[in-house]
Amino acid sequence: MEIVTFTEVETFVQHIPEVTAAGVIIKAIIILAVISAIAGFGTYIERKVLAFMQRRLGPMHVGPYGLLQLVADGVKLFTKEDIVPQNANSLVFKIAPSITAATAFIALAAVPVFPDFTIPHWVPLLGGVFVPSIAADLNIGILFVLGMMAAGLYGPLLAGMAQANKWGIIGAARTAIQFLSYEVVTGLSILAPIMLVGSLSFVDFNAAQAGGISHWLIWQQPVAFVLFLIAGFAETNRTPFDLLEHEAEVVSGYATEYSGMRWGMFFIGEYANMITISIIAAVVFLGGYSEAGIGWLTIILKVGFFFFLMLWVRASWPHIRPDQLMWLCWKVLMPIAVINVVITGIVMMV
Amino acid sequence: MGLEQFKNRNVGTQNYKMLNLGQSPEKGLDKFKQVVNRTFKGELFVGLWVTMREMINALFRDNMHTVKYPFEKLPISPRYRAIHDMLRLLESGHYRCIGCGLCEKICISNCITMDTRYDENQRKEVSEYTINFGRCIFCGYCAEVCPELAIVHGPRYETASEQRASFSLFEDMLTPIDKLNLQQEYDGFGAVSPNADENIKKTPLAY
Ligand code: SF4
Ligand code: SF4
Numbered sequence: 001m002e003i004v005t006f007t008e009v010e011t012f013v014q015h016i017p018e019v020t021a022a023g024v025i026i027k028a029i030i031i032l033a034v035i036s037a038i039a040g041f042g043t044y045i046e047r048k049v050l051a052f053m054q055r056r057l058g059p060m061h062v063g064p065y066g067l068l069q070l071v072a073d074g075v076k077l078f079t080k081e082d083i084v085p086q087n088a089n090s091l092v093f094k095i096a097p098s099i100t101a102a103t104a105f106i107a108l109a110a111v112p113v114f115p116d117f118t119i120p121h122w123v124p125l126l127g128g129v130f131v132p133s134i135a136a137d138l139n140i141g142i143l144f145v146l147g148m149m150a151a152g153l154y155g156p157l158l159a160g161m162a163q164a165n166k167w168g169i170i171g172a173a174r175t176a177i178q179f180l181s182y183e184v185v186t187g188l189s190i191l192a193p194i195m196l197v198g199s200l201s202f203v204d205f206n207a208a209q210a211g212g213i214s215h216w217l218i219w220q221q222p223v224a225f226v227l228f229l230i231a232g233f234a235e236t237n238r239t240p241f242d243l244l245e246h247e248a249e250v251v252s253g254y255a256t257e258y259s260g261m262r263w264g265m266f267f268i269g270e271y272a273n274m275i276t277i278s279i280i281a282a283v284v285f286l287g288g289y290s291e292a293g294i295g296w297l298t299i300i301l302k303v304g305f306f307f308f309l310m311l312w313v314r315a316s317w318p319h320i321r322p323d324q325l326m327w328l329c330w331k332v333l334m335p336i337a338v339i340n341v342v343i344t345g346i347v348m349m350v
Numbered sequence: 351m352g353l354e355q356f357k358n359r360n361v362g363t364q365n366y367k368m369l370n371l372g373q374s375p376e377k378g379l380d381k382f383k384q385v386v387n388r389t390f391k392g393e394l395f396v397g398l399w400v401t402m403r404e405m406i407n408a409l410f411r412d413n414m415h416t417v418k419y420p421f422e423k424l425p426i427s428p429r430y431r432a433i434h435d436m437l438r439l440l441e442s443g444h445y446r447c448i449g450c451g452l453c454e455k456i457c458i459s460n461c462i463t464m465d466t467r468y469d470e471n472q473r474k475e476v477s478e479y480t481i482n483f484g485r486c487i488f489c490g491y492c493a494e495v496c497p498e499l500a501i502v503h504g505p506r507y508e509t510a511s512e513q514r515a516s517f518s519l520f521e522d523m524l525t526p527i528d529k530l531n532l533q534q535e536y537d538g539f540g541a542v543s544p545n546a547d548e549n550i551k552k553t554p555l556a557y
Contacts, residue, residue: 053401055408057416316397332385 023131026119030131031108039271040070046311053315080260087164088257096162097262100155100269107148108272110134110141111279112202112289112299134202141201142194145280146186149235149273153179155266156237156244160254171253174243174322181329182234182241188337189227192344193217193284202280206288218285223340225285227333229309232277234325236270239314243322278306426505428537431488434481435504435536436524443530445520446500449474453492453501461485462492479520483509493536502536 044059044067051058059066084090112134119131138144153175160172194200196217197208209215218225234241245253252258255266282288282302289295320328375381407413417424426432437446449466461482469475493502501523525533535541543549 049405052405052408055404055413055415057414057418060418312398312401316401317394 020130024136027113027131027134028109031113032105034113035105035108035272035275036268038275039268040074042271042274042307043073043267044070045307046314049308049311050315053312077261077264082260082262083257085163085165085257089162089164092158092162093257094262096155096159097258097265097269098155099158100152101265101272103148103152103155104269104272104276107145107152107276109136110138110144110148110202111276112206112283113279139199139201141203142190142280142284143200145276146190149276150179150183152269152273155269156254159258159266163254163257165257167251167256168254170250171244171256174250175254177322177326178234178237178241178243181326182231185227185329185333185337186231186235188334188341189224189231190280190284191337192224192341193221195341195344195348196220202283202288205284206290209287210290213287216285216287221285221340221344223336225281227337227340228281228285230333231329232281233310233313234329236273236277236310238274238310240317240320241325242319243325246319248319274307274310275303278303278310281306426507430505430507431490431493431503432507433483433504433509433518434492434523435502436479436520437500437502437533437536438525438527438530440530440533443527445476445524446498447476447479447496448498448500449476450497452495452497456491456495457486458489458491459485459487476520480517481523482517483511484513499536499541502541504536 047069048058048066059069062068062072084093134141156175157172157179160168160170160175162168193205197205199205199208205217209217233239237244243253245255250256255263258266279299282299286302287298288302289299291298375384404413408415438444439446449464451464451466454462454464461484463478463480463482464476465478466474467477488503490503496502504523
């Protein structure tokens with residue numbers, strides 16, 4: 001397999017093969033298949049890692065080391081009775097999970113999931129098709145992804161309000177305040193790297209950091225990196241910001257009345273969002289897949305690290321209260337992000 | 351000792367040890383200082399380290415705490431009172447029960463049913479012996495009263511069954527004859543105490 005890597009922007013610009021519709025469709029199928037599989041597998045990894053951190057074994061009995069637990073879960077989710085509560089607004093109730101899942105995958109359309117490659121010629125039918133790294137290399141890539149993930153919060157919001165359940169309402173209210181809190185920080189924190197690179201496209205970010213670890217943007221923008229990580233945790237509603245479905249307080253928040261596959265779609269959406277945030281963090285701050293030849297491996301390692309970090313944090317840290325989240329985002333993180341942007345601007349001008 | 355001291359709810363007048371949590375900051379600057387102190391104290395990373403350490407301990411230093419229950423079992427106390435065992439004499443292999451009926455008599459839930467008859471040598475043998483485990487409360491009286499250490503409480507605690515009242519027959523509880531060498535003397539409920547010999551007194555015959 002020939003892997004085209006962007007060690008130099010110029011060669012990239014000259015040798016870019018034509019992106020055909022077939023390539024994009026193949027890429028979309030790859031993303032859908034791989035990410036859903038990883039999202040499902042992520043639940044297994046999460047259970048295992050959390051178990052190990054609590055000195056337990058985790059799932060062990062379905063398949064070797066519990067590897068087929070995923071299948072058992074899938075069978076369970078698919079065969080469960082589909083319940084719509086009596087007083088719920090059934091149309092909105094049914095649509096809400098698809099919003100979460102769909103926006104999570106739409107966001108992935110503009111994210112580089114693997115380096116691009118050309119299908120070898122001996123493959124029948126598809127031989128020679130160039131599969132791009134991004135299904136849709138938009139010139140506003142980052143904005144699109146963040147916007148899509150923000151739109152995904154309509155899922156929890158509508159779900160919580162449609163299900164005629166007080167815990168759901170509280171979950172929806174928390175969705176709203178969480179959304180209002182972190183979205184500003186996400187945008188502002190990633191603004192500084194965007195100023196440095198001068199582009200909103202992930203491919204440009206990747207190309208800008210080609211040339212080894214010392215070129216990674218994390219060294220120039222450590223503050224933005226930390227801010228983005230914090231906001232990313234809030235965006236994917238992972239611990240310590242999982243106010244939306246905080247079991248100890250609001251039963252299951254917006255997902256209280258959901259069961260079976262509808263609940264599963266929320267779950268897949270959440271895990272796909274985790275992967276998206278991990279990819280964005282890896283591409284924007286940690287050099288992405290720019291290493292020559294082994295880009296596919298390094299991006300997997302980097303994304304894996306962020307994924308593991310999310311589980312690690314979940315095992316270690318307690319949740320915070322909604323008012324603490326608002327305090328943190330509005331009074332601490334946002335000023336820091338603004339200062340960071342200003343300083344970046346001054347340094348760039350001088 | 352009376353209950354008075356536990357009924358006293360006036361916190362602070364008892365011997366409670368109060369934690370020194372310090373004062374909550376009032377002024378803005380103090381609050382700011384507290385936030386900065388807590389942020390850069392590194393406690394969050396201590397938390398991360400603790401979980402990572404436990405994970406390393408569990409995975410690489412054989413410190414996993416899970417007991418794979420149906421396959422492994424934790425040892426239980428010898429005084430645990432679970433499903434009864436009927437023991438055999440080690441020398442002859444004959445069951446120990448002499449059919450005295452004490453256990454049937456003492457059982458407070460009336461769940462032991464037994465019958466005896468004379469065998470061909472005109473010796474008493476147990477012809478029927480069942481325990482209704484649907485009623486047994488595992489009080490241990492039968493094991494305690496048995497003069498022959500014949501009925502004891504074994505360690506088999508998985509007593510779930512498909513029927514509400516499940517009877518156990520004598521043969522089911524009896525040590526299988528081929529496992530006689532594995533039969534454990536029971537040092538739990540109803541067993542002879544270690545200093546039993548010292549407690550033996552001459553039977554006072556002279557009234
Ligand atoms: S343990 Fe108690 S209730 Fe059960 S058979 Fe023995 S004496 Fe009866
Ligand atoms: S008390 Fe012991 S010896 Fe007497 S009948 Fe019961 S089991 Fe047999």
